[in-house]
Amino acid sequence: MPATPRIDITPAQEALAPVEPCTLIIFGGSGDLARRRLIPALYNLMLDGLLPANFAVLGLGRKSMTNEDFRATLREGVLTHSRQPLKEDRWSVFTERLFYLAGGNEDRQTYAALKARVEDIERQFGLPGNRIFYLSIPPSSFTAVCEGLEHSELAVRRARPYARIIVEKPVGRDLASAQQINAVTGRVFDESQIFRIDHYLGKETVQNLMVVRFANSIFEPIWNHKYIDHVQITVSEAEGVGTRATYYEEAGALRDMVQNHMLQLLCLVAMEPPYSLDPDVVRNAKMEVLRCLRPITGKDVEMFSVRAQYAAGVVGENPVPGYRREVGVKPDSTTETYVALKCFVENWRWSGVPFYLRTGKALPQRASEVAVQFKDIPQILFNAMPQHPQPANVLALRIQPEEGLSLRIVSRVPGTREQTHPVEMAFKYAEVFGRPSPEAYERLLLDVMAGDASRFMRRDAVEASWAWITKILEAWQQQGTRWLPEYPAGACGPVEADRLIQQDGRTWRPL
Ligand SMILES: NC(=O)c1ccc[n+]([C@@H]2O[C@H](COP(=O)([O-])OP(=O)(O)OC[C@H]3O[C@@H](n4cnc5c(N)ncnc54)[C@H](OP(=O)(O)O)[C@@H]3O)[C@@H](O)[C@H]2O)c1
Structure with a gap:
């Protein structure tokens, strides 16, 4: 059987909906994410x-910078982080559309200056007044920015020219703070104008999850508790907390x-097949799953969750200090750098199927995957010897x-002996x-310009x-824990997490 031939996709084939000229206003334009x-x-x-x-970008920040300074910083960012190399002729066209404005988010004058500047830029380039406001700032500033936009009438509830707002994560740090952020953004903008970003949803394989399930006939009939033993979702990071201790100490x-x-x-x-790809239909299907998640409360937390911190160790060849010794981390911190959960989606399809989730910092490598493990075959024929069980089928994305x-x-x-071995049928996008694949932010920014909220x-x-x-x-x-379990940096996690899954007769997939 020949391997899948290489298929070259030209960018033009990718364009979905035409996007209209617009101005992107980045609050936090001087920051790392921008x-x-x-x-x-x-x-x-x-x-x-x-x-x-026809487009323009206006970055905002507190730092005092000229447009030229701003462009130089961004050029360096593109040189280091762009998927495609910097081409001088294209960059010089692009860079002329980048502007900077200094001002504090809490300062009302910022919004008067912003309004004047946006209108100036729109006049200069003949832009039609479509505006996207990107909150690439700490969540503590979200309210001030929404109120500033409301007060200056930059936030308008109309379809044409449009005003849209992108809200970066984290949307809050618990239910109450998320509700508060949603209340203020929801007071100023209509839900259809608000795009809460989760960049994972822009990743190719994540988008492919729905395609695998609903564009192939072989998976959906067996996508349920009768055939699936369990699901493992892993997000492993090799990096420690790095320079983000202030944020991470509060998050975990x-x-x-x-x-x-x-x-x-x-x-x-886990979602049921949506009846169409309409953004709200897909999001309704996902919402149903969240409604079915069995709560982990009270004493159950000991049986269904493990949290831990990395201790000193080595990741790759790099020595890593223990989390509590990282710069900016409290020496008695109980912030978890690792978490493992066993969850259940309590509906007909998933009855009794555990979903094991694990994520952590300072693990052996950066790797994220969703692995669906199917049930064991009966113990007859090739699986007759209990001491040599056949490994189960696993679909890993x-x-x-x-x-x-x-x-x-x-x-x-191959050979004269009756011997079996697990093999992998695999394909890589590249x-x-x-x-x-395009970076997640490329897909997502384009979606916002097109007004598509599915992701x-x-x-x-x-x-x-x-x-x-x-x-x-x-x-x-x-x-009331004062010390969390530890795992050495570079190890796959704490022994407590191994126990969480091993007590069910299962093991984590290797990282
Ligand atoms: N970096 C990432 O990879 C990443 C990934 C996912 C989500 N996020 C989220 O994205 C947001 C931005 O992250 P970041 O990494 O870019 O942070 P950052 O490097 O610390 O930048 C923060 C930006 O916000 C501006 N800012 C902060 N307080 C302000 C205020 N009161 N008035 C005006 N401007 C203010 C800063 O301006 P000055 O520096 O000029 O003061 C800077 O431009 C955060 O919510 C973060 O959680 C970041």
Whole structure:
């Protein structure tokens, strides 16, 4: 059987809906996210011919910078972080559309200056007044910005020219704070104008989850408790806390990874087939999963969750200090850098099927995947010897580093002896489609310009996932733990997490 031939996709084939000229206003334009992700994403969209020919970007921040300083910083960001190399001729066209304005988010004068500047830029380039406001700032500033936009009448509830707002994660740190952010954004903008970003939803394999399930006839009939033994969702990071201790100390792995990315992955695996691809129909189907998640409360938290911190160790060849010794971390911190959960989706399809979730920092490598393990075959024929059980079939969707998909099956070893061995049928996006996938932020920025909210979090889903997470946080707090279990940096996690899954007769997939 020949391997899948390489298929070259040209950027033009990718364009879905035409996008109208617009101005992107980035609150936090002088920050890390804008430099490393947002501007490189826009630059790549331009190279691929997907950005509207007429566009402008206005970055805001507190730092005092000229347009030239701003452009130089962003150039360096593109040089280091862009998927495609910097091409001088294209960059010089792009860079003329980048502007900067200094001002504090809490300062009302900022919004008067912003309004004047946006109108200036729109006049200069003949832009039609479509505006996207990107909140790439700490959540503590979200309210001030929404109120500033409301007060200055930059926030308008109309379809044409449009005003849209992108809200970066984290949307809150528990249910109450998420509700508060949603209340203020919801007072100023209509839900249809709000795009809550979860960049995992822009990743190719994550988008492919729905395609695998609903564009192939072989999976859906067996996608249920009769055939699936369990599901493992892993988001493993090799990096320690690095320079983000201030943020991370307040967040921890559960808030940082599970509340958003991992629950969204779980929803995509577990949801019922939506009747159309309409954004709200898909989001309703995901919402149903969140409603069915069995709460982990009170004493159950000991049976269904494990949290831990990394101790000193080595990741790759790099020595890593223990979490409590990292700069900016309290020496008696109880912030978890690792979490493992055993969850149940309590509906007909998933009755009794555990979903094991694990995520952590300072693990051996950066790897994210969803693995669906099917039930064991009966103990007859090739599986007759209990001391040599045949490994179960596993469908694994790898989200990073190399996006792709593999199916583990058992095969006969060539030769005269009756021997079997597990083998993997695999495909990698970059090999089959001839180039690496676009970055998640490219897809998502384009979606906002096109007004397509499918890959964004709706208000009810954000609050439902926070409601579920907050119960775990409260149960942890009731435990009153002063020391968390530890795992050496570079190890796959704490022994307590191994026990969580081993007590069910299962094991984690290797990292
Ligand atoms: N970096 C990432 O990879 C990443 C990933 C996912 C989500 N996020 C989220 O994205 C947001 C931005 O992250 P970041 O990494 O870019 O943070 P950052 O590097 O600390 O940048 C924060 C930005 O916000 C501006 N800012 C902060 N307080 C302000 C105020 N009161 N008035 C005006 N401007 C203010 C800063 O301006 P000055 O520096 O000029 O003061 C800076 O431009 C955060 O909510 C973060 O959680 C970041």
